Amino acid sequence: MEEETDTEEEKLLKRQRRERKELQAKIQGMKNAVPKNDKKRRKQLTEDVARLEAEMDERHQQEVEHLRLEISKQVEVESLANGIGKLECEDGEKTAQHSRPTKAQKRRDKKAALEKEREERIAEAEIENLSGVRHLENQKLGHVLAGRGLQIKQIPSDGHCMYRAVEDQLKERGSMLTLAQLRSQTAQYMQGHVDDFLPFLITPSTGDVYTPEEFEKYCDDIVNTPAWGGQLELRALSHILQTPIEVVQADSSPIVVGEEYSSKPVILVYMRHAYGLGEHYNSVEELKDRTTEIG
Template structure:
């Protein structure tokens, strides 16, 4: 049995929910944007607003009985009314930047002509009613944005509270997909451990690689030399996985940290904002008393790309 057609009330309710969801999504994106990512985030938010506005306007016209090929463009008055309504979504997203929201101008009654009133424009009245309802949603979204926790700042504050306990300070690593490897390279070099792994790295003689890439090769070679310890955790062929580690900006995770701990014979401590420390051991062939330690900080909210690792240097 075919689904029943969507009623006008249901269509309007769905549109309001989509707009509320977009307000929340845009607000969170803009609060988490850094100086480097802000332009890209703003462009993405404008695209999301534009796409939602165009789709909802199209759905509203089609609901009146037009087919996709026959649906006329909105009249100038309808377009202006809809623009005023959809513009409220963008204003709510900008609430985090303390911009004011222009209030809607009440519609003036049409003047009488020859003793009779103009026939009311039902589409315009319907859009104006939705705009009035949107005012309440904007006010609610603005209040929610003001009360929304700043996850980025909370995470940084909590991390800093744990630094003193372990005698470390943060060294910011560029969030470019190589952060895990660059953070390990920084730790190995600043602690005087060097980047020479315990097994031969497969690079051509005389080839010069940046430090983070030397660490990538060390992780890949260890995994390639001990495939039985790792292939069970892979969702793709071993060769493809190794190529991504060596030659791309694919993010590293726990499996690569395990490989690096064994390759360099070090204990890797990963500090989380809740105070938890993941300890990744170098393997049974390295005695605890002989194992050197390096420290990384794990962040979930502080960088635009998502999960991120920083180097935690010992305080001198």
């Protein structure tokens, strides 16, 4: 049970960490159930694990974005209320110069100030912790990419990051495909190859495979919303572009989708801690400071 003093951010972090542990336990059980010498089932297991992790990453990202939006709205409301309160206070001072706050008001003000200070300390500690994680992740990725003569190229965190990173890579090759076109073609390809994608879309609350109607909405969201892209969308894009897509990560070997294609791969960087609570994709570019390159 969460403590009453936990902030919404803390509750979200705790729950997401708990869900990741539960998923890892589930994955370990799945691995134990498949014989190591059964190559076909082990390959399917690898795909299932990747799908489950991608789905959790996507859901957690959506939860984070929703929380950020709610916090932003709350800040706006509080700022407006504070502004109105200040104006009312100034008017009151003009009409009642000799009025003084009551003892009850003083107690409320002191309690509010202490609560605000506590929340600020919690937020600062969380930011410091996340910044440390981000720093370590950036160091690892920088080391890996420098060994290949590459460095991270920052992509905005707006829900379109995966598609923007692919778009950026394609521009370097002279392609004119836009973000909107990449999203549209991804949805069209998935709709044209339902059997390749539908079995991997699971409703988290029930564990059931998406219905045809849910799948259509999923594809519609790809086109018409900033829905976060994951491994399924990368698979579709690799077929559309007939190009391998390599995803570089800090704590594991790169993932390559579309290995059947022989062209130069599109390279993306997957970052779990780029923006505190959420995952993120970046692009890459040639290393500018060659002195940091690892021979």
